[in-house]
Amino acid sequence: MKPRGAIQIAYLVLIYGFLYLPILVLIVYSFNDAKYSLEWRGVTWTWYRNLLDDPDLLQAALNSALIAALSATVATGIGALAAVALHRYEFFGKPLLQGLLFVLMMTPDIVMGIALLILFASLSLPLGFWTLLLAHVTFNIPFVVVTVLSRISGFDRHLLEAARDLGATEFQAVRHVVLPLLMPAVAAGWLLSFTLSMDDVMVSFFVTGPTFEILPLKIYSMARLGVTPEINALCTLMLGATLILILIAQLLLRERT
Amino acid sequence: MRIREPFKLAAVGVIGFWLMAFALLPNLLVAVASLLERGGDEFVAPILTLDNYRRLLDLLYLGVLLDSLWLAAATTLLCLLLGYPFAYLLTRMPARWRPLLLLLVIVPFWTSSLVRTYAMVILLQTNGWLNQLLLNLGWIAEPLELLYTEPAVIAGMLYALLPFMILPLYAVLEKLDRRLIEAARDLGAGRVTIFRRIILPLTLPGIVAGCLLTFLPGLGMFYVADLLGGARTMLVGNLIRDQFLSARDWPFGAAASVLLTVLMGLLLWAYYLSARRANRGALP
Numbered sequence: 260m261k262p263r264g265a266i267q268i269a270y271l272v273l274i275y276g277f278l279y280l281p282i283l284v285l286i287v288y289s290f291n292d293a294k295y296s297l298e299w300r301g302v303t304w305t306w307y308r309n310l311l312d313d314p315d316l317l318q319a320a321l322n323s324a325l326i327a328a329l330s331a332t333v334a335t336g337i338g339a340l341a342a343v344a345l346h347r348y349e350f351f352g353k354p355l356l357q358g359l360l361f362v363l364m365m366t367p368d369i370v371m372g373i374a375l376l377i378l379f380a381s382l383s384l385p386l387g388f389w390t391l392l393l394a395h396v397t398f399n400i401p402f403v404v405v406t407v408l409s410r411i412s413g414f415d416r417h418l419l420e421a422a423r424d425l426g427a428t429e430f431q432a433v434r435h436v437v438l439p440l441l442m443p444a445v446a447a448g449w450l451l452s453f454t455l456s457m458d459d460v461m462v463s464f465f466v467t468g469p470t471f472e473i474l475p476l477k478i479y480s481m482a483r484l485g486v487t488p489e490i491n492a493l494c495t496l497m498l499g500a501t502l503i504l505i506l507i508a509q510l511l512l513r514e515r516t
Numbered sequence: 517m518r519i520r521e522p523f524k525l526a527a528v529g530v531i532g533f534w535l536m537a538f539a540l541l542p543n544l545l546v547a548v549a550s551l552l553e554r555g556g557d558e559f560v561a562p563i564l565t566l567d568n569y570r571r572l573l574d575l576l577y578l579g580v581l582l583d584s585l586w587l588a589a590a591t592t593l594l595c596l597l598l599g600y601p602f603a604y605l606l607t608r609m610p611a612r613w614r615p616l617l618l619l620l621v622i623v624p625f626w627t628s629s630l631v632r633t634y635a636m637v638i639l640l641q642t643n644g645w646l647n648q649l650l651l652n653l654g655w656i657a658e659p660l661e662l663l664y665t666e667p668a669v670i671a672g673m674l675y676a677l678l679p680f681m682i683l684p685l686y687a688v689l690e691k692l693d694r695r696l697i698e699a700a701r702d703l704g705a706g707r708v709t710i711f712r713r714i715i716l717p718l719t720l721p722g723i724v725a726g727c728l729l730t731f732l733p734g735l736g737m738f739y740v741a742d743l744l745g746g747a748r749t750m751l752v753g754n755l756i757r758d759q760f761l762s763a764r765d766w767p768f769g770a771a772a773s774v775l776l777t778v779l780m781g782l783l784l785w786a787y788y789l790s791a792r793r794a795n796r797g798a799l800p
């Protein structure tokens with residue numbers, strides 16, 4: 260049993276290594292004091308400082324954060340409502356809605372990107388902030404629904420019925436009983452949406468115009484030209500920001516479960 | 517429950533509207549666009565045709581399609597071969613370690629796959645770590661051209677998609693009823709038989725779900741092909757993108773996209789069938 264155990268551990272370590280090594284390399288080189296050489300020449304903050312001196316880049320980062328925050332907020336509102344409705348009500352077309360949510364989650368990004376592009380083009384909407392926002396809300400909704408639904412399933416429905424029996428309207432019952440109990444899942448759904456939105460390349464690629472540049476697309480266009488330490492630094496920053504958000508989401512979900 | 521409930525109406529109405537307007541309608545528009553001719557000033561001309569689909573069968577595009585299917589299939593298979601034992605081993609770890617180990621799989625999953633693809637570029641460069649390592653080990657005399665090759669694209673997609681395979685596999689493997697395995701062992705079944713007759717059928721929905729989540733995105737990830745494959749590798753994703761951006765042939769791009777959607781439909785159907793069969797086979 261012993262040697263087999265060792266092989267198993269080695270296999271796990273190998274796969275984790277594969278998952279983390281490239282990221283580690285990226286982080287290490289974002290601090291390397293050499294522009295083209297891969298030799299280690301000591302720690303520097305130059306690349307991070309260069310980023311701060313690039314107004315276009317900062318603007319793109321701000322735009323990304325704005326879209327991510329707004330789309331996460333709208334998607335969380337709609338998604339949480341949808342989860343409550345799907346859990347609590349029977350209505351005409353419910354299987355269709357569930358099916359659409361599932362298909363929306365499974366649709367390859369590129370298919371969603373061009374489908375929304377065609378929609379916006381046929382409505383003659385100029386590509387930019389608004390189209391980007393609508394697209395991001397759309398791909399975020401199913402993830403919020405799934406996150407919130409997973410929490411509702413373990414939820415005591417007598418609480419809501421008690422509230423109704425005591426004279427609360429449906430809205431009041433949801434507002435004062437369901438929502439507080441769902442809060443951790445709602446918050447986690449928001450953070451999840453925010454991260455997805457911050458990271459999205461493929462859908463955004465089709466639905467934004469030259470008037471509104473966002474960070475992932477900026478990185479994409481920079482990276483196509485080659486590897487520079489500035490991109491390493493930028494990617495490291497994005498990585499760090501994502502990790503912090505995920506940790507918060509995890510903590511929120513773990514609470515009281 | 518009363519029917520005329522303003523809150524219920526509002527909740528169902530909002531999500532219903534959003535899904536109709538931004539999920540169903542756009543896809544219908546794509547289907548319509550794929551049946552139209554390419555336009556001049558407008559992006560489509562209102563003339564019905566099947567030409568776009570006929571053109572997909574062109575040798576040139578068929579080649580891209582087959583290449584792309586092959587790359588995505590190879591990636592999916594590699595993900596499965598690497599991911600299945602990994603997920604299985606995870607479920608055999610002590611219970612208190614499992615959440616942490618699982619979180620470690622999920623962390624790269626929620627970081628930008630663009631960033632991770634880019635990290636792969638650094639690793640595979642001519643003077644990158646992998647070449648340095650091989651040189652130092654003395655296995656190669658001079659750096660290999662790793663970047664801008666087909667294996668590089670597969671490695672990049674594998675890297676971006678592996679967590680999507682591991683998670684559904686983990687989910688089914690963890691639910692697996694161990695008593696079934698013990699019963700089979702007591703009845704004298706060997707390891708291979710247990711795997712083939714019990715573990716495999718019961719984890720089939722997870723396998724299909726994982727394949728779905730790696731194969732479909734694998735067809736579309738145009739930036740992986742761009743960054744790691746250079747101009748040499750073209751995926752269906754690159755083809756579709758180029759039709760919309762440079763070639764300005766929207767109907768043709770739409771037809772290629774419909775093809776992907778149909779493929780997705782078939783795979784979802786396979787998933788549904790396998791899930792239904794596994795549920796029927798499970799103990800109550």
